[in-house]
Amino acid sequence: MVKKDILVINKNSNIAVSTLWSKKELILNMLPEEVKKKIGIIGTTYTVYGINYILETLSNFPKIDTLIVFGADLSESGNAIVRIFREKDFGNYKIVFPKEKIKPILDTVRVIDLREEFKRRNYKALEEVI
Secondary structure, three states: OOOEEEEEEEOOOEEEEEEEEHHHOHHHHHOOOHHHHOOOOEOOOOOHHHHHHHHHHHHHHOOOEEEEEEOOOOOOOHHHHHHHHHHHOOOOOOOOOOHHHHHHHHHOEEEEEOHHHHHHHHHHHHHHHH
């Protein structure tokens, strides 16, 4: 079984960040301390299958209502996250997370796609959204 690559920062926060293939530590190091403290959870999502781990994590942290995607999308996992959360379309993705638990998550969590800002190394955009 693959271990989730997440870091819980603030259990009272409503914000989660997926760094896709980028190291979460690298992203955190680019943010001011007061902004870091506002993040609930930050973690990587290397593959489309990793969306199952995102869903599981969000089910365990119901305060989170915002998922920010900021990082290098080397395997289309970012596209899949945005498609699933915005369009509620699972395409041919292998989702093994219990289907009955998915709808409440998708109904309450909005996704903010900052992948283009990451490509421009615009960490200020991430800071402003947080």
